[in-house]
Amino acid sequence: MTVETFAATGAASSGITLERKTLKALCRRSDLPGLIYLGKWALALVISGYGVYLALGTTWVWLAALIYGTVLSVPVYAMSHETAHGTAFRSRWLNETVMWICALLYLEEPLHRRYTHTNHHTYTWHVGKDSQISDIPMTFPIWLDEVSGFGLIRSHFRILTQLAAARYTETMKSVIPADEFPRLRRNAWCFLGFYVAIGVAIGLGATWLWWFLVLPTLLGRTVMLLFTVIQHVEMAENSPSILNSTRSCKSSPIASFLYLNMENHVEHHLYPQVPFFALPALHRELKDQLPTPDPGFWRTNIEVLSVVMRRSLGRGTKARTIRQAPHMITDGGTAP
Amino acid sequence: MTKEVYVCETADIDEEDVKRFDYEDQTYCVYHTPDGFFASDGYCTHEEQHLEDGIVIDNVIECPLHQGRFDVRSGKALSAPVCVDLKTYPVVIKDGRVYLCLETEPVT
Ligand code: FES
Numbered sequence: 001m002t003v004e005t006f007a008a009t010g011a012a013s014s015g016i017t018l019e020r021k022t023l024k025a026l027c028r029r030s031d032l033p034g035l036i037y038l039g040k041w042a043l044a045l046v047i048s049g050y051g052v053y054l055a056l057g058t059t060w061v062w063l064a065a066l067i068y069g070t071v072l073s074v075p076v077y078a079m080s081h082e083t084a085h086g087t088a089f090r091s092r093w094l095n096e097t098v099m100w101i102c103a104l105l106y107l108e109e110p111l112h113r114r115y116t117h118t119n120h121h122t123y124t125w126h127v128g129k130d131s132q133i134s135d136i137p138m139t140f141p142i143w144l145d146e147v148s149g150f151g152l153i154r155s156h157f158r159i160l161t162q163l164a165a166a167r168y169t170e171t172m173k174s175v176i177p178a179d180e181f182p183r184l185r186r187n188a189w190c191f192l193g194f195y196v197a198i199g200v201a202i203g204l205g206a207t208w209l210w211w212f213l214v215l216p217t218l219l220g221r222t223v224m225l226l227f228t229v230i231q232h233v234e235m236a237e238n239s240p241s242i243l244n245s246t247r248s249c250k251s252s253p254i255a256s257f258l259y260l261n262m263e264n265h266v267e268h269h270l271y272p273q274v275p276f277f278a279l280p281a282l283h284r285e286l287k288d289q290l291p292t293p294d295p296g297f298w299r300t301n302i303e304v305l306s307v308v309m310r311r312s313l314g315r316g317t318k319a320r321t322i323r324q325a326p327h328m329i330t331d332g333g334t335a336p
Numbered sequence: 337m338t339k340e341v342y343v344c345e346t347a348d349i350d351e352e353d354v355k356r357f358d359y360e361d362q363t364y365c366v367y368h369t370p371d372g373f374f375a376s377d378g379y380c381t382h383e384e385q386h387l388e389d390g391i392v393i394d395n396v397i398e399c400p401l402h403q404g405r406f407d408v409r410s411g412k413a414l415s416a417p418v419c420v421d422l423k424t425y426p427v428v429i430k431d432g433r434v435y436l437c438l439e440t441e442p443v444t
Contacts, residue, residue: 027391086403
């Protein structure tokens, strides 16, 4: 192949450098951190699930299901993402096993997830090229649709039915090789069959599936989406620089745990080959080259909500405490 | 006809590591794995991403952009998103030096 330059969005296109030896050390794979993580996650699920059990039959069950659902859904998302990259474990079989289980709980066929996620890295936040981009600029109705989880569930079931019916979209055809489609189609049928079986089981009286799986998944997704919505919103679209298109946030230890350190989102996009357990170390290596991370999970989300509400009301959209692309800032009077 | 092109000393590539090698108007990657030295085209077959920043695990090179994986001994694509095999080239080691074996154009 002829020597040529190619600028997928990443460290090179963002002007970020890291010594090769350091990068190699950070990329080192291991099963141990992932296995320890799975152990702690299982423990957290047992404890929070016990809270749901104690609260059954009372109105507290909704709060307990929200907490348990958060412990379930945020790591399901984060682990499905990490295993789609193949970086969660050194052993491939372990990575793929966890990917399948998490994909089943995340409601997305795993190969579809892996293939479509590629253009999110090649063309991060590029309109018409990044299949994970949301409507820009974000308004309150779009925010509500996204954060409520309705948009994602609609999208996941639409994708599963499209795959099952072999109605492949242009986006799918652009990132998935044609000879892979039969596998995706078979998997989509299996996933849909699993979800129908859960529905039937609940209908036949297995209500524990409702309280311990379906309801927590629905409630926990909202919290999960609050993590993901702040990754790129209000940042610059179509920029070659990850520093302009992507946001990192400070984070509490609990949020970092649930999110597999993915609050270091700029760092992840710069070097997607670095596994989740090395992201804090990657942040320390790069911090002099990077903008200061935005405030923590809650403050960043409140600021984003404030901006999108003001945009929908036709008011000024300047954020006070989070990074924002200059063209996202208006004086108001232009309510969409 | 093949020619042997000097790449580097064997000690220049750590075990489980990769080195970029540009020659004439082509680019290659040379790998040092537990099974020895191997070479392939420099670019991933998925998108135009050079493999020089990839990570070598056993006999596998993982692409830095989307983590597609190839067996460097055969060039076989091992996991999505890569599906097309990587072209590989023979490597010979002589006196602690790594040589890449390339086909030469037949003289007409
Ligand atoms: S460019 Fe190599 S896996 Fe996508």
